[in-house]
Amino acid sequence: MQSWVVEIRNVYTVGQLNSYIKNMFMQDYLLQALFVKGEVSNCKYHSSGHIYFTLKDSKGAVNCVMFAGNRTGLSFRLTDGQQVVAGGTVDVYERDGKYQLYAKQIILDGAGLLYEKYEQLKRELEELGMFALQYKQPIPKYIRSLGVVTADTGAAVRDIIQITRRRNPYVQIILYPAIVQGEAAAGSVVRGIRALERQGVDVMIVGRGGGSIEDLWAFNEREVAQAVFDCSVPIISAVGHETDTTIIDFVSDMRAPTPSAAAELAVTDIREILGSLEAYRVALEQGMNRRVQEARKQAEQYGMRLGYLSPLSRIRQQRQDGIKLEEKLRDRMRAVLLGKRQEMALYIERMRGLSPLEKLNSGFSYVEDSEGRNIRTVSQAEPGQTVRIRVRDGCIHAQVTGSEFLEKA
Numbered sequence: 001m002q003s004w005v006v007e008i009r010n011v012y013t014v015g016q017l018n019s020y021i022k023n024m025f026m027q028d029y030l031l032q033a034l035f036v037k038g039e040v041s042n043c044k045y046h047s048s049g050h051i052y053f054t055l056k057d058s059k060g061a062v063n064c065v066m067f068a069g070n071r072t073g074l075s076f077r078l079t080d081g082q083q084v085v086a087g088g089t090v091d092v093y094e095r096d097g098k099y100q101l102y103a104k105q106i107i108l109d110g111a112g113l114l115y116e117k118y119e120q121l122k123r124e125l126e127e128l129g130m131f132a133l134q135y136k137q138p139i140p141k142y143i144r145s146l147g148v149v150t151a152d153t154g155a156a157v158r159d160i161i162q163i164t165r166r167r168n169p170y171v172q173i174i175l176y177p178a179i180v181q182g183e184a185a186a187g188s189v190v191r192g193i194r195a196l197e198r199q200g201v202d203v204m205i206v207g208r209g210g211g212s213i214e215d216l217w218a219f220n221e222r223e224v225a226q227a228v229f230d231c232s233v234p235i236i237s238a239v240g241h242e243t244d245t246t247i248i249d250f251v252s253d254m255r256a257p258t259p260s261a262a263a264e265l266a267v268t269d270i271r272e273i274l275g276s277l278e279a280y281r282v283a284l285e286q287g288m289n290r291r292v293q294e295a296r297k298q299a300e301q302y303g304m305r306l307g308y309l310s311p312l313s314r315i316r317q318q319r320q321d322g323i324k325l326e327e328k329l330r331d332r333m334r335a336v337l338l339g340k341r342q343e344m345a346l347y348i349e350r351m352r353g354l355s356p357l358e359k360l361n362s363g364f365s366y367v368e369d370s371e372g373r374n375i376r377t378v379s380q381a382e383p384g385q386t387v388r389i390r391v392r393d394g395c396i397h398a399q400v401t402g403s404e405f406l407e408k409a
Contacts, residue, residue, distance in 0.1 A: 015094065025099065031090040036062065036101055036110055040082045051078060055086060055101065063100040064088075073105030083109035085116070113214050118220050121247060125222075130229050131250045137234040139254055140202055141268055147201035147233065149192035152177035152215040156209045156259040157236070163263035168270040174201055180208040185218030190227040197233050204231070205262045206248065207238030210409035217244040228252050238262035366390040378403045 012020070038055030045051055049068025054061050064086055066074065079083070088103040107116050108311050125131065127293045146164060150156050152175060164171055176192035179185045189206065196204050206228065208216070218224060219239045225247045228235050234253045240248045242257035249255040256262035367375045371385050381387065389396040 018097045020093040035085050035087045037085045066103040070104045137233050137253045143202035145201045147196035147204040148175045149178050149206045151180045159260040160263045164267050167267045186221040186224050189224050193227045203266050204233050204235045210241040220250045225251045236262045
């Protein structure tokens with residue numbers, strides 16, 4: 001009877017029990033962040049946006065819920081029958097006393113797990129800055145050697161060799177035959193990158209042909225991404241098909257959708273090079289001809305200027321100027337002489353009118369005494385005085401016998 005009373009004292013309510021169990025769940029670190037794999041059943045999308053479903057396998061089942069706020073962690077539509085991996089927290093719903101998985105992310109099983117690892121590594125490397133543009137090296141436009149890290153058999157290497165030979169047969173291709181699938185693939189690819197870097201190639205293509213995410217997984221490994229990031233040679237990633245994306249696509253200096261496209265990006269078409277050289281040659285020839293023509297015109301101008309400024313030219317010019325001055329002086333002298341002649345003719349005519357000889361020629365005579373003084377009045381002549389009378393054709397010697405004054409009117 002006493003023992004029954006003790007047991008009655010240790011009785012708990014349902015709510016207390018559920019709260020206690022909930023507290024135990026919350027203290028269990030494993031239950032706060034775990035991934036559970038199973039088949040989806042009883043999947044229901046609630047109008048509130050929450051998703052209710054059950055995960056089951058051959059040995060059991062667990063109720064699950066994904067709240068609307070965590071729907072960003074779901075990249076596909078959840079349906080019954082899918083094999084998935086749900087990550088989240090296991091907790092107790094106190095009202096019903098049932099535990100369930102509160103899913104924060106859901107991925108498809110198999111490839112889904114690899115994809116989760118891919119996303120996690122991608123986030124880590126991005127946070128480290130390995131995807132930053134400032135670390136990208138430019139791909140040289142003209143190369144002499146091309147390094148290729150891929151399998152030595154398969155379509156990828158054949159496509160790269162064929163396209164490189166077609167675009168520029170003078171480019172040397174150095175192939176490192178790497179393992180590109182399986183557990184040894186990552187280490188082999190890393191060794192190939194480092195070997196070709198030591199070889200000193202101008203640019204490197206790292207990749208392989210298409211396949212599943214498992215087939216391409218070597219190019220999602222951290223050690224391969226680190227080798228690509230640390231390489232001093234520019235690297236073009238060329239993994240899979242256009243829709244395939246691997247970690248080294250983000251780390252490499254350039255991503256090509258296919259190995260064939262990588263070869264086209266790495267090797268410039270020699271026809272383009274020859275076309276550019278021809279364009280440069282034409283432009284250079286035209287430029288040289290233009291410069292020659294300009295120099296020739298300038299030389300001709302200098303020649304004309306030197307010819308004009310040469311001593312012989314200056315002497316010739318001065319001689320010509322002298323001739324012109326001489327002709328001008330002669331013309332001036334002729335004009336002056338003509339004027340003087342005309343003026344003298346006037347003076348002559350005037351003098352002629354005043355000349356005694358003209359008077360004499362007109363019938364007048366000129367009387368002068370023995371000393372040659374002109375006798376102009378009667379008072380200058382005395383009887384017996386000898387005088388000379390000049391007439392037109394000579395001189396008459398006479399003696400004054402008398403004189404008389406003319407009566408004034």
